[in-house]
Amino acid sequence: MTDQPDKTKQVLEEAIRQLYGKAAILPSSRNNYLQGGDGQFLGTITTNAYDSESILNPYGPYGSIYSPTSVHNMYSQYGSAYSALSINSPYATNPPILFLNGVRRGPVTKNLYQPNRIETEVFLYLLKHDLPALLAGRISDRIPAPTTARAYLRAADGAFLGSLERNRFAQDSILNRFGPYGSQFSPTSIFNQFGTYGGQFSTLSPFNGFTTTPPVIVVDGRDVAYLTQNSFLAGEKVDPEELDSWLMQRGL
Amino acid sequence: MAIAAQPDPILTRIDQVLRENRRTETLFIGLAVTLFALGIVTLLLAVFTNRLVWASPSVVTTALLYWPMREIRRMRRENIALATAPALIARLPAAEAAAEIQRMLEKLFQR
Numbered sequence: 001m002t003d004q005p006d007k008t009k010q011v012l013e014e015a016i017r018q019l020y021g022k023a024a025i026l027p028s029s030r031n032n033y034l035q036g037g038d039g040q041f042l043g044t045i046t047t048n049a050y051d052s053e054s055i056l057n058p059y060g061p062y063g064s065i066y067s068p069t070s071v072h073n074m075y076s077q078y079g080s081a082y083s084a085l086s087i088n089s090p091y092a093t094n095p096p097i098l099f100l101n102g103v104r105r106g107p108v109t110k111n112l113y114q115p116n117r118i119e120t121e122v123f124l125y126l127l128k129h130d131l132p133a134l135l136a137g138r139i140s141d142r143i144p145a146p147t148t149a150r151a152y153l154r155a156a157d158g159a160f161l162g163s164l165e166r167n168r169f170a171q172d173s174i175l176n177r178f179g180p181y182g183s184q185f186s187p188t189s190i191f192n193q194f195g196t197y198g199g200q201f202s203t204l205s206p207f208n209g210f211t212t213t214p215p216v217i218v219v220d221g222r223d224v225a226y227l228t229q230n231s232f233l234a235g236e237k238v239d240p241e242e243l244d245s246w247l248m249q250r251g252l
Numbered sequence: 253m254a255i256a257a258q259p260d261p262i263l264t265r266i267d268q269v270l271r272e273n274r275r276t277e278t279l280f281i282g283l284a285v286t287l288f289a290l291g292i293v294t295l296l297l298a299v300f301t302n303r304l305v306w307a308s309p310s311v312v313t314t315a316l317l318y319w320p321m322r323e324i325r326r327m328r329r330e331n332i333a334l335a336t337a338p339a340l341i342a343r344l345p346a347a348e349a350a351a352e353i354q355r356m357l358e359k360l361f362q363r
Contacts, residue, residue: 007269008330012357015262015337019350052347059351066354194362201361 013066020060020067023052031102032135034062034071036078037085037094042071045100047131056127065157071096071108072157074213087120098123100137124158149173150220151252153181153190153227155197155204156213161190164217164247190215190227190240206240219252263338270334277327284320287313333360 034042043055043062057063068076077083084093087108095109098118106116108123118139126134149163162174162181176182184191190206193199203211206227214228225236238246291310298306333356340349
């Protein structure tokens with residue numbers, strides 16, 4: 001019964017999508033913002049995450065994972081991995097454009113062939129971890145690693161989920177049962193079955209057998225594989241139960 | 253000539269899901285009552301025939317009540333959320349209604 005899509009969930013998600021769609025209107029005076037390739041306003045970049053127009057407000061029309069005008073919605077045309085208008089598509093022909101102080105800075109895209117592009121990962125990293133640098137236009141080409149370990153886990157929403165260091169006493173290791181990334185009670189742990197990044201039902205969890213947005217294993221700065229129990233997901237994937245042997249095979 | 257207002261499609265769908273949930277809820281209540289009645293019958297049988305071995309099926313049926321009860325509780329929670337959504341849509345600005353429904357959804361499905 002629980003394997004079937006829940007109709008209550010579906011209808012409420014649809015209501016949220018429609019309401020955010022209605023709420024998404026072009027504001028009059030904003031200097032720092034993202035604009036879709038089709039001219040749709042995609043949210044303002046501001047330090048106030050409670051601003052209803054903020055791209056960082058998870059309960060706003062431009063920051064919610066359910067909104068059709070949010071780049072954080074993996075199923076919207078601005079966040080999908082396949083849409084021509086998306087920041088996440090490597091084939092996007094018309095990706096969103098970043099404007100800072102009213103000046104066009106360039107397209108935010110994973111498409112390597114877009115001129116003057118801003119790498120999506122860099123944009124999202126700065127958005128979440130170094131907003132002043134983004135607002136000041138200090139956009140570098142590489143994401144600083146959040147750990148000294150060679151391998152770590154990153155959630156689909158960009159959150160750092162712990163290093164894959166096999167030392168159980170390392171503070172940021174997912175194997176440290178008393179650390180922020182290994183404890184079953186921590187909100188940033190994949191082992192918290194009631195958290196955003198754990199359990200069988202969260203779309204950001206490696207233990208959800210149906211998710212298309214599981215965490216990614218990053219090794220030496222490169223995305224190497226998904227950590228997931230979804231055997232139907234395209235690309236290299238590692239079952240969480242077999243992570244230890246996978247790390248050993250790779251000499252990590 | 254006055255044109256009758258068309259019902260909002262999303263509200264129509266909410267009503268439809270509420271009706272479907274109600275049917276499923278009735279089914280689970282029926283199942284729970286059946287299990288309970290079976291348990292009582294076997295227990296009475298055990299008492300009146302003075303053969304205590306007949307009391308064991310009632311233990312099993314009572315234990316089986318856990319699942320329908322859990323489903324009924326879940327459906328009640330979902331129905332309350334569904335019944336609240338139209339009021340939020342009607343009374344709040346679109347962005348606020350969406351945010352409130354999103355919070356409700358996250359609480360309901362523990363995201």
